[in-house]
Amino acid sequence: MKRALLVGSSFSAAPIFFLLKKRGLHVSVCGRLETDPCHQYADASFYIDYSDREALLRLVESEKFDFVIPTCNDYSYMSCAWFAERLGYPGFDNYNVALIIHTKNEFRRITQQYNVPAPRASCQKTNQPINVSGMKYPLLVKPIDSFSGRGVTKVLDTSELENAIDAARQASRSGEIVLEEFVDGALHSHSAFIHNREIVVDFFVDEFCTVYPYQVNCSNHPSQLTIAIQSAVRTTIARLVKQLDLQDGLLHTQFIANSEQYWVIECMRRCPGDLYGNLIERSTGVSYMDFFVRPFLSEIISPDVRLITQKPIGRHTISVQNPMPAYTFSHTIPAVNVHITPLKSSGERLKAAPFDKLAILFAEYADETTMLEVTPHLAELVSLESLEEIYLDN
Incomplete structure (x- = not known):
């Protein structure tokens, strides 16, 4: 064995x-x-x-x-x-390429070098004087090595910059940060599976941050993105795959788009968390996680795209703005079916987002119109109750 x-x-x-x-x-x-x-x-x-x-x-x-x-x-x-x-x-890029993709400052250097549409950025090492010359506010200040939006702050002018930089450095193991010009649009993700430096199958998802500003808590598939934007993003990512000479496997990208243009925010070769793959699998019938695993077992990714379906599915990661001992929750989601994966025991203390989550739910909608209307508001359709609310308020 x-x-x-x-x-x-x-x-x-x-x-x-x-x-x-x-x-x-x-x-x-x-x-x-x-x-x-x-x-x-x-x-x-x-x-x-x-x-x-x-x-x-x-x-x-x-x-x-x-x-x-x-x-x-x-x-x-x-x-x-x-x-x-x-x-x-098997299954891994060489370490230098992995470092480029998974470190925000190195990735920004590459997007500039290869003319990948991305927010204008400035990378700042520890104890280096901050330079925002030529950059336009508002700015996003980020640690180069954090995830789930930890340590990210939007600053509107110079007076807010110092505190944002301190917060970013505290959230970073290296103490290094990147400053980016804020771009306005909707957040999306793109999962591309690569074989022989070609994208063999990919998926676009709409994403929303409604509890903590820089952590996705609601998402849906299929996406409402236009075919033109999808095609443009796919072309850019396919070019990046060849330029970085990436190995077979997943390249997952988050980007911001409006009706006319898009900006790549970050890429990763790891699997996205919070059961993201289950969203794709419930919507398409494709084994997303199986595709992810294959290169690490020296197996080939060879999807049958003829079998892909398009069920309207929403995903919601239940989190809170203020800590509380969550006892139970209910929902009023207008869906054909709702599947819930609990992550906490009843009465266990729930930390504030982005540091904790109570459960993940998947909603199957009757149609795409309902999906697009409801998914951004899933947090409003879930009600949490604490022990105090149940036993002291009655």
Whole structure:
């Protein structure tokens, strides 16, 4: 029996875990939290912090796994890419390319070099004087190495810049930041699966940030993007795939678009989290997660595009602006079917977004018109109750 190491143990990694088990593999799981879901099913568990790439390297060298599969955060992918190059594991770009894609300042340098439509940006190292010369407010101040919108601030003028920079540096392990001109439009994502430097199948999703400004909590497929914008984004990403000489696998991109133009915000080679793949699978019938896993097992991505469907599906990650001990919740979503994946125990304290989430739900709508009308307002259609509200207010 061949042995695989899954680098990640959270609920977002569970679909990947079970795909590996279906292939008859012995699956070990790496992740420091013993209570995480994948540890409950693993053939073997290693409770280490996989962001410590030296510790992960020692584990892989001692256990001699046949395959190593990253999961749904940058630390997992980057630690794997770092040792995969020297140990010969399939599915990963060389480390320098991985670093370009997953580090905001390096990625901005590449978008400028290759004329990729993107917001104008300025990268600032620790203790370097801040330079916003020639940039137009408002600006977004971001850590170069954070995710889920952590440490991101929109500043309207110079008076707000210092506090935003401090917040970004506190959220960054490196202390480095990037400043971008704010662009106005709707947020979308593009998942492209690559084989032999060509996009063989891709998906566009509409995304919304309605609780925390820079963390997606609502999304839907299919997208309302025009065919023209989809085609333009696809062409740009296909060109970037060739310019960076990317290996087979997923290239996931977030971008902002209006009716006439678009700006690439960031790309990633890891799997997006919060069960994003389930949204695509419920809408299209395509096994998104299977496509993601294949290159790490030396398998070919070969979708049958004739079988792709287009059910209108919305996804909502339930979160709150203020911390609370969430006891229960209900919804009034006008949907044919709503599937709920709980992530917290009843009465467990829920931290404020972007640091926590209560559950993820998927809504199947009767038609696309309902989907487009309802999805941006899913947070308004979910009601949370605390223990106090139930037992003290009655």
